[in-house]
Amino acid sequence: MWLPAALLLLSLPGCFSIQGPKVTRGPEGGSLTVECRYTPGWETNKKWWCRGANWHDCRVLIQTTPGQHTVQGPRLSISDNRRDRVISVTMWDLRPDDQDTYWCGIKRFGTDRGAPIRVIVVGSENLSSWTTANSTGVSSGSRIRNYYLLLVFVKVPLLLGVVGAILWLKGPPRVPEEQRELPVQTNLSYDLAGDTVP
Numbered sequence: 355m356w357l358p359a360a361l362l363l364l365s366l367p368g369c370f371s372i373q374g375p376k377v378t379r380g381p382e383g384g385s386l387t388v389e390c391r392y393t394p395g396w397e398t399n400k401k402w403w404c405r406g407a408n409w410h411d412c413r414v415l416i417q418t419t420p421g422q423h424t425v426q427g428p429r430l431s432i433s434d435n436r437r438d439r440v441i442s443v444t445m446w447d448l449r450p451d452d453q454d455t456y457w458c459g460i461k462r463f464g465t466d467r468g469a470p471i472r473v474i475v476v477g478s479e480n481l482s483s484w485t486t487a488n489s490t491g492v493s494s495g496s497r498i499r500n501y502y503l504l505l506v507f508v509k510v511p512l513l514l515g516v517v518g519a520i521l522w523l524k525g526p527p528r529v530p531e532e533q534r535e536l537p538v539q540t541n542l543s544y545d546l547a548g549d550t551v552p
Contacts, residue, residue: 371396371467372441374458379474385446390458390469397436400461403443407455409468416443417461448475 372392380386400419406412416427424433433442441458453475459468 372458372460372469374469374471376470377472377474379476380445380448382448382450382475382477384448385444386448386473387442387444388456388458388471388473390441390443390471392439392441392460392467394439396460396462396467397439401432401434401441402457402459402461402466403430403432404457404459404468405454406457407470409457409470412455412457445473450475450477 372390374388374390378386378388398420400417402414402417404412404414416425416430416432418425418432418434423436425431429445429447431444434440435442443456443458445452453473456471456473457468458471459466
């Protein structure tokens with residue numbers, strides 16, 4: 355049953371060859387930079403940036419060439435750091451109509467490899483709230499991650515240790531010495547004698 359799912363996963367455009375952020379945001383009139391990482395073996399291939407939600411219809415806006423690792427166009431640049439296997443795309447002078455789905459991709463024989471990235475342009479009227487929310491989101495996300503790490507590696511083992519110590523100190527229930535010394539037959543005969551009615 356897992357084989358068709360695995361084959362479907364392998365047929366996706368990126369197929370683990372290239373990965374980038376799912377969503378990125380930039381302020382209207384400002385700039386944003388997207389970094390996509392690719393696996394070894396694709397260093398000499400052309401890299402491109404295209405626009406359009408549909409993988410097969412997206413329009414290539416800019417691409418590297420075998421001899422040119424950095425290419426600059428109008429309001430856009432792409433560079434390929436082959437040593438670290440990172441494609442960097444910078445868009446500047448962002449406009450509201452720049453908001454769309456883009457693809458970070460690798461040119462290859464057959465089907466190209468690509469990763470979709472949703473670009474959101476934040477308007478100037480929402481810029482201050484976006485900046486505050488963005489900085490708060492980063493710190494709160496970091497706080498949440500740290501909390502779970504603390505919970506898993508410190509609090510849970512500490513709690514288990516305390517419970518174990520309490521159970522160990524409590525130990526099995528102890529029988530008083532008087533009851534331990536009385537033989538079983540004596541207790542039995544006493545019970546039977548007590549039930550006899552004259």
